[in-house]
Amino acid sequence: GAVVSQHPSRVICKSGTSVKIECRSLDFQATTMFWYRQFPKQSLMLMATSNEGSKATYEQGVEKDKFLINHASLTLSTLTVTSAHPEDSSFYICSATGPGQGETQYFGPGTRLLVL
């Protein structure tokens, strides 16, 4: 149990375009989802926390207009990187938790974004 999927697994886009990444909990209700960013050989940096039906809470320094997060259902959260630039290239990972998961975050497989 506790499976989280993420789509797409990798995406290449041109500078200036927007990219949407989906995170789905497949077998549990994800009342809370987290979005992280990870640079090569670095730790995970929490970008934002989203609770189902509420606005996301962004970490300090993360531009909310740049990284749009929607968590409209108990199984789906989306991260949209708007007007992507090469510096947005990174590994984006989502995680999810909810009732019955004991605060354990279950992670998706991640999305590698390359902006040309």
Next chain:
Amino acid sequence: AQKVTQAQTEISVVEKEDVTLDCVYETRDTTYYLFWYKQPPSGELVFLIRRNSFDEQNEISGRYSWNFQKSTSSFNFTITASQVVDSAVYFCAPPADRGSTLGRLYFGRGTQLTVWP
């Protein structure tokens, strides 16, 4: 303030050796959960263990064991008879303080474990 210290940035061992990954954390909470995750080269984080701060008993799961010492804020992880497939980055993750969103975790830089055949 730093929330977690994994002093070993990189560890290399030869297959079948035992290896211990250290974790020292900071928290203002009196009750909390602690977690260990594994990140293999594929990138996906794999949940290994959740430990409640109430429970200081050591835990063993197959070749994995954990030693939790609340008095010293340490939560060390030992792999017995390591295997090449254990090669990964391992993260110890304490929680954010209760004043913030429930379930937020802090990830340090992790420990890169390489197991050579």
